Every structure is written in C-alpha cells, then in structure tokens.
Amino acid sequence: MAYLELDRVAKQFGAQTVVDDFSLSVGKGEFISFLGPSGCGKTTTLQMIAGFLDPTHGAIRLEGKDLTAIHPAKRGLGIVFQSYALFPHMTAAENVAFGLEMRNVPRAERAERVRAALAMVGLAGYEDRHPRRMSGGQQQRVALARALVIKPSVLLLDEPLSNLDAKLREEMQIELRQIQRTIGTTTILVTHDQNEAMSLSDRIVVMSQGKIEQIGTPQETYEKPSSAFVSQFLGKTNDFAATIDRTATPARVTAGSWSAPAPVGLSGPVTVSIRPERIGFGATGLNAKIVTRIFQGNHWLFQCDSECGPAIVIRQNDGERQPAEGEAVHLAWRPEDMSVRSGASA
Amino acid sequence: MSAAAEEPNTRAPWALTAPALMLFVGVLLIPLAMTVMLSFHDWGQYKGIEPVFILKNWHEIATDPYYAEMFWRTFRIAILTTLLTALLGAPEAYILNRMDGRWKSFFLLIILGPLLISVVARTLGWALLFGGNNGLVNKLLMSLGVIRSPIPFMFTETGMVVALAHVMMPFMVLSVWAALQRLNPQIENAAMSLGAGPVTIIRRIIMPQIMPGVLSGAIIVFSLSASAFATPAIIGGRRLKVAATLAYDEFLNTLNWPLGAAVATLLLVALVLIVVGSNALIERRYAEVFR
Ligand SMILES: Nc1ncnc2c1ncn2[C@@H]1O[C@H](COP(=O)(O)OP(=O)(O)O)[C@@H](O)[C@H]1O
Ligand SMILES: [Mg+2]
Numbered sequence: 001m002a003y004l005e006l007d008r009v010a011k012q013f014g015a016q017t018v019v020d021d022f023s024l025s026v027g028k029g030e031f032i033s034f035l036g037p038s039g040c041g042k043t044t045t046l047q048m049i050a051g052f053l054d055p056t057h058g059a060i061r062l063e064g065k066d067l068t069a070i071h072p073a074k075r076g077l078g079i080v081f082q083s084y085a086l087f088p089h090m091t092a093a094e095n096v097a098f099g100l101e102m103r104n105v106p107r108a109e110r111a112e113r114v115r116a117a118l119a120m121v122g123l124a125g126y127e128d129r130h131p132r133r134m135s136g137g138q139q140q141r142v143a144l145a146r147a148l149v150i151k152p153s154v155l156l157l158d159e160p161l162s163n164l165d166a167k168l169r170e171e172m173q174i175e176l177r178q179i180q181r182t183i184g185t186t187t188i189l190v191t192h193d194q195n196e197a198m199s200l201s202d203r204i205v206v207m208s209q210g211k212i213e214q215i216g217t218p219q220e221t222y223e224k225p226s227s228a229f230v231s232q233f234l235g236k237t238n239d240f241a242a243t244i245d246r247t248a249t250p251a252r253v254t255a256g257s258w259s260a261p262a263p264v265g266l267s268g269p270v271t272v273s274i275r276p277e278r279i280g281f282g283a284t285g286l287n288a289k290i291v292t293r294i295f296q297g298n299h300w301l302f303q304c305d306s307e308c309g310p311a312i313v314i315r316q317n318d319g320e321r322q323p324a325e326g327e328a329v330h331l332a333w334r335p336e337d338m339s340v341r342s343g344a345s346a
Numbered sequence: 347m348s349a350a351a352e353e354p355n356t357r358a359p360w361a362l363t364a365p366a367l368m369l370f371v372g373v374l375l376i377p378l379a380m381t382v383m384l385s386f387h388d389w390g391q392y393k394g395i396e397p398v399f400i401l402k403n404w405h406e407i408a409t410d411p412y413y414a415e416m417f418w419r420t421f422r423i424a425i426l427t428t429l430l431t432a433l434l435g436a437p438e439a440y441i442l443n444r445m446d447g448r449w450k451s452f453f454l455l456i457i458l459g460p461l462l463i464s465v466v467a468r469t470l471g472w473a474l475l476f477g478g479n480n481g482l483v484n485k486l487l488m489s490l491g492v493i494r495s496p497i498p499f500m501f502t503e504t505g506m507v508v509a510l511a512h513v514m515m516p517f518m519v520l521s522v523w524a525a526l527q528r529l530n531p532q533i534e535n536a537a538m539s540l541g542a543g544p545v546t547i548i549r550r551i552i553m554p555q556i557m558p559g560v561l562s563g564a565i566i567v568f569s570l571s572a573s574a575f576a577t578p579a580i581i582g583g584r585r586l587k588v589a590a591t592l593a594y595d596e597f598l599n600t601l602n603w604p605l606g607a608a609v610a611t612l613l614l615v616a617l618v619l620i621v622v623g624s625n626a627l628i629e630r631r632y633a634e635v636f637r
Contacts (some may be wrong), residue, residue, distance in 0.1 A: 052535050073538045085536035089554040098550075102541035150540065 002061075003186055004049070006262070009058035011044050012208075021208045022058070026154075029184045031177075033197035035307050036207035037233070042298075045207075046156050048190065051075050062153060062193060073102075078152030082159040084143040084274075086131040092118060092142045093127035099150040117149040129149040137168045138216050144176070148185065155180070155187040160211040161196065173199055176200055194234045200221065206230050213342075223275075224339055231273045231339065240278065240286070240308040242272045253340070256307040258286040260335040271341045278337040280322060285332030287312075294323040306331060376612075382600025384527070385608035395603055402610035420588040423506050425573035428564045430511040435518030436560050440552065442519070443526045445606065454523075461516050469580045472509045492569040503587045509581050510571050517570065561628045569617050589613040 002025030011019040019041040026032050034042040047053040050070030062065040067075060087095050093114050100110045118124055122140035131139050140160060147155060160176075161169045175201050189199050196217040197204045202232050206213040206221055206229075214226040222328035225231035228239065242255035246267045247341060252264040255272055277299075300322050302313040311331060315322060323329050388396040405415045442453055460468060472545040475483045476499035484496040499505035529537075529552070537551045582591065588607060590613055596606030 004618070016354045050535070050539060052538075072535075073541050075539075075542060076541075077539060079536065079539045081530075081536060083530055083532060085532040086528045087551060089531070098542070099540035102546070146540070327608070 005061040007059045009055045011197050012056045018210050029186055031180055031187045031202045033189045033201040035197040035204050038192055040207045041210040043158055046158055048189050050079055076153055077146030078155045078159045080143045080147050080160045084139050085268050088131050091128050091130055095142055096146045096149050113149055117145040121145045136164055153279045157184045157189045159190055232336045236276050237273050238311045239273050242270050243268055256286045266342050272338045274333050274338045276312045279313045279331050279333050282332035285330035288329050288331050290325050290327050381607045382611050384604055385611050387604040389602045390603045398599040403605045407608055420572055424576050426507045427571040428568045429508040430562055431518040431558055431567050433516050435515055436522045439519045458516055458517050463514055465576045469509050469577045506578055506581045509577050514567040516565045519561030522556055522559045538539035558632050565621055569621050
C-alpha cells in the first residue's frame with residue numbers, strides 16, 4: 001500500500017494552472033525526486049504536501065489519512081528549505097532543539113537527541129555556533145538535522161544543495177543518500193539538476209509545465225524516456241527522423257543510410273533517440289562528418305554533421321585511434337539502444 | 347588599481363570632502379561652539395549679555411528644582427512616546443508586511459503620507475479635536491451627554507505623548523519594516539513545520555529578529571521626541587514646558603540667551619550620551635547574531 005499518496009492534485013493561482021493532474025504514490029522509505037526545469041511547479045507541489053499551500057483539486061493522503069485536513073504545524077513532516085530558513089538568533093543546537101521543544105520533549109532527552117542529530121550530520125562540536133558564523137554547507141547540515149530530529153514521517157527537501165559549490169554538492173549528495181538509507185525516512189527531493197536526481201533517488205518524477213512527464217527509476221527515465229522532453233532533460237541525446245517500413249519482411253527502421261530490423265509496434269514516420277555514448281563509428285551507418293573533436297580526459301566528445309542533422313557522439317578514451325576533425329565517418333548503434341517515438345522530431 | 351593601493355593619495359580624500367566639511371564646520375560646529383560658550387556668559391535685565399566666564403547659569407540649572415522637573419518631564423514624555431510608538435508601530439509594520447501587494451503599498455502610503463505634512467498642521471489637528479470646549483470631539487461628546495467637561499488633553503503630558511506618538515509613528519514603522527524585510531520569507535513556514543503555533547512564531551521567531559529594528563526606531567523616536575519643539579509648543583504652550591520650549595522662551599521672550607544656551611547645551615549633551623550609550627548596548631547585545 002502506498003505510504004504517501006497524491007491523487008490527481010492540481011493547483012491554480014488565479015487563472016494560471018501551476019500543477020495539474022498530479023498523481024503519485026510513494027512507498028515507505030522510498031527516495032523520490034521531483035525533477036524539472038525552473039518554474040514547472042515542483043516547489044508548489046512540495047508546499048502542498050507540507051501544507052503551506054492548499055490544493056485546488058485532488059487529495060493528498062498519508063497512510064490512508066487525508067493530509068490536507070491537518071494543519072501544517074501538526075503534520076509532522078521535516079522540511080529543508082532552499083534558503084535553509086535557519087533561525088539566525090539561535091545557535092545550531094537551539095535551532096535543532098526547537099521542534100523538540102514544540103513537542104514538549106523533556107530537557108534531558110532533548111539535549112541527547114540534539115547532540116545525536118548534529119553528530120549524524122557531522123557537526124559535533126558546533127552546538128553553540130550561530131548560523132551567520134557557519135559556512136553554507138554547515139548551515140545546510142543544521143537545516144537537515146533540524147528537520148530529521150523530530151523523526152518526520154516524510155522528509156521534504158526543496159533544492160537543498162543548489163546553493164553549494166559543485167564539490168561540496170557532490171559530497172553532500174553522497175552523505176544525504178547515506179543518512180537517508182540509514183534512518184529510512186521517506187524522502188521527497190525537489191531539484192532541477194538531473195545528475196542530483198539520478199544519483200540520489202529510487203524513482204524520479206520528471207515534470208514539465210505542471211504535468212508529470214514520466215515516473216521511473218533513474219535508469220528507466222534515462223534509457224527509456226517516454227517523451228522528447230524527458231530524453232532531452234536527462235542528459236544529451238540525439239533525435240533523428242526515421243521511417244518504419246512494415247511492408248518489408250522483416251519490417252525495417254531506416255534513418256538516412258542507417259537501417260535495422262524494426263521493433264514491433266509503430267509504423268510510418270518516427271523519431272529515434274540515441275544517447276551519444278551509445279553511438280559508435282562503424283563501416284556502415286549514418287553518413288556524417290566530424291565538425292569538432294573535444295578531448296575531455298576520460299572521453300572524447302564529437303560534434304558531427306550527419307545526413308539527419310547535427311549529432312553528438314561520446315567515445316571512451318580507451319586508447320583506440322579516434323577520427324580527426326573533418327573526417328567522414330559512419331554512425332552506427334544497436335537497435336536496442338534507441339528509443340522510438342511516433343511522429344517527426346520536434 | 348594595485349599601484350593606487352600601494353601608494354594611497356592622502357590629499358585627494360581631504361580635497362574631495364572639503365566643501366562638505368566646510369559646510370559642516372560653518373553651520374554646525376561653529377554655532378554649536380558659540381552656544382556652549384554663550385552658556386558661560388553673564389546676563390542681567392538691564393546690562394544684557396556680558397562676555398565673561400562664569401558658572402552662574404549652570405549653577406542655576408543644577409540647583410533650581412524647576413529645571414530638574416522640566417528635564418525629567420522632557421525625558422518622561424520622550425520615553426512614554428517611544429513606548430507607545432513601539433507598542434503600536436511594531437505590530438502595525440508586521441501586519442502591513444503580511445498584506446498582499448496592492449493593499450501593502452496603499453497602507454504604506456497612508457502611514458508615510460503624514461511625513462509630507464508639516465508637524466504643526468498635524469498637531470493642530472489634535473488641538474482642533476480636543477482643544478477645550480471648542481474641540482470637535484469634546485463638543486460632540488458633551489452634546490451627547492457622554493462627558494460633562496472637555497477631555498483633558500491640551501496642556502497635559504498625556505496629550506503631548508499622544509500627539510508626539512502620532513507624529514513619530516512613521517519613523518518606528520519604517521524602522522521595523524526595514525528589519526522585517528531582512529527576514530527569510532520562509533522562516534515562519536520553517537517554524538510552523540516544526541510544530542510552532544502563531545503566537546509562538548511571533549514570540550520566539552519574529553520578535554527576536556525585529557528587535558534591532560524596534561530598538562533603532564526607539565532611538566530615533568526618543569531623540570526626536572526629547573528635542574521636539576512644535577508639538578510641545580502647541581499642546582503644552584507656556585503652561586507645560588519641556589526643554590526645547592524652555593530654551594526657546596529664554597532666547598526669545600526673556601532674552602536671557604546665556605541661560606537658554608545652557609538649557610540647550612544640557613539637552614544636547616544628555617541626548618548624545620543616551621543615544622550613543624544605548625546604541626553601543628544594542629550593538630553589543632546583537633553582535634553575535636547579526637554580524
Ligand atoms: N503564490 C504564487 N502566486 C502566483 N503564481 C505563483 C505563486 N507561486 C508560484 N507561482 C508560479 O507557479 C509556477 C511554478 O512555481 P514553482 O512551483 O515555484 O516552480 P519550481 O519550484 O518548479 O521552480 C511559476 O510559474 C510561478 O511563477
Ligand atoms: Mg522551486
């Protein structure tokens with residue numbers, strides 16, 4: 001049974017529909033990411049779960065109980081804000097203790113739980129620091145400890161790492177994942193960073209303009225994107241116009257001078273989409289010319305001009321000879337590495 | 347850039363600030379020094395001002411209880427005015443800040459609008475409403491039989507505090523407003539998600555953070571109220587004097603300039619000490635949190 005359930009939730013601000021027909025069930029202990037470009041309604045959805053906004057339509061249930069009927073102060077959810085929203089006039093320990101105080105936890109137990117929470121996020125010894133005298137990463141950890149110390153039923157994180165520099169962000173990602181695995185709190189993370197969503201989550205909810213585009217594991221959404229939007233948002237991809245001819249036996253899919261047996265299903269004009277690392281240089285295939293060749297340490301990045309339009313190819317730097325700029329090549333890939341959508345590419 | 351930093355040109359800053367400096371010295375420091383000097387001069391009904399150095403005026407202020415009472419009244423009125431503006435102005439700024447867009451700018455205009463109107467006009471309004479038997483409110487209430495005699499407002503300390511608080515309110519609201527702008531917009535949601543109710547949020551989260559704004563507003567209101575002239579002059583007239591109206595009277599009615607100068611100097615010194623002292627206290631108290 002679903003632990004947290006959003007049932008056709010919608011939110012309108014005046015005439016503007018910001019979230020539409022949003023249905024999702026989250027299992028207990030699951031780590032879910034809402035991934036989408038800025039302004040697609042991720043924060044709005046999260047705030048409806050938190051209770052800071054009321055849904056215009058739909059229901060939100062936690063363990064089968066209607067969550068929207070409960071005041072936000074009584075929902076018992078842990079929330080980490082993008083700006084951390086720490087209480088600047090309180091020390092780190094006082095910040096973390098606040099939620100326990102509101103729950104009338106006895107003083108001795110409170111002190112022990114605050115100490116443990118700060119230790120868990122690696123801030124033992126920082127109890128008496130004020131937030132303004134801590135680095136961004138440390139403030140982030142205090143915010144996380146403050147949200148987790150109340151043992152929330154669900155942890156909501158709104159772009160918690162976006163204010164950190166790249167290196168710190170990576171460290172925090174790993175740490176966040178470890179903490180979540182250890183204590184097993186059901187977690188929803190909002191992010192516009194596809195790497196973050198992929199490296200942290202059990203499942204990703206890809207959103208665009210208030211609607212769900214796809215729900216799936218990181219691998220599913222990356223390898224079997226259900227729409228052009230998903231495939232383009234989750235990393236680089238090549239979209240080629242192709243046709244499927246079912247009159248031939250066996251049926252064939254053809255893009256330029258590349259051709260292979262067609263998968264069952266679609267016919268007529270289609271779009272095939274292939275990740276750049278799944279394309280190789282072969283003896284036959286799509287005719288193309290290398291425009292630029294960029295060395296990036298562990299791999300090479302090629303920008304090509306193919307008969308089906310511009311294409312990008314990534315090859316591992318495995319010591320093999322790589323084609324030079326201006327060289328004519330053939331692009332080839334295995335049929336199972338591409339995803340096929342009906343209609344001409346956008 | 348680096349060359350300039352290594353060999354700072356010491357003359358340019360002086361040259362550039364010279365005009366402002368000259369203005370400052372010419373219209374503020376010199377008259378101020380002259381006022382202080384004046385307070386040590388002698389004065390007599392028939393001989394006028396005598397440029398000698400005596401402590402007569404200071405001795406009179408220090409020993410005559412009339413002056414002690416008058417200074418005490420001045421600061422009592424200023425303190426009560428400050429308390430009243432803080433008690434009304436801080437909630438007012440908070441409510442204003444929570445209003446949405448259009449209403450916010452409308453009410454902000456209503457609060458700040460009076461700053462464009464002369465203090466004299468604003469205080470005269472109170473006099474028109476509560477001024478003895480002819481005050482509009484008094485007339486109305488008396489004709490309705492609610493009160494028998496006019497509400498005592500003119501020539502009372504209460505009246506002065508109310509009128510001053512009205513005049514000073516925008517400074518308090520603006521100061522608290524500025525502090526509210528520095529709050530994290532999600533801070534109330536953060537407290538709410540941890541289980542805090544509205545009263546707890548205001549008491550534990552909002553109040554401590556806007557306190558520096560309230561205190562700096564209080565310093566402004568206090569120093570302006572203690573040195574206010576127009577409002578005490580209209581409400582208190584010559585019956586209920588404060589330091590500023592007394593100094594004015596000595597200068598322009600009694601023509602005892604040296605005594606007036608001593609009163610003015612004492613008021614200035616007392617105010618500077620109070621303002622600098624409380625400012626230092628506030629900075630020390632909030633240094634940890636707000637720097
Ligand atoms: N209180 C509000 N009133 C009107 N429009 C809003 C409000 N909050 C958000 N929006 C709009 O809703 C859309 C989605 O916002 P948001 O959920 O914050 O997006 P995201 O978090 O995905 O960047 C945006 O177009 C934003 O302008
Ligand atoms: Mg957002």
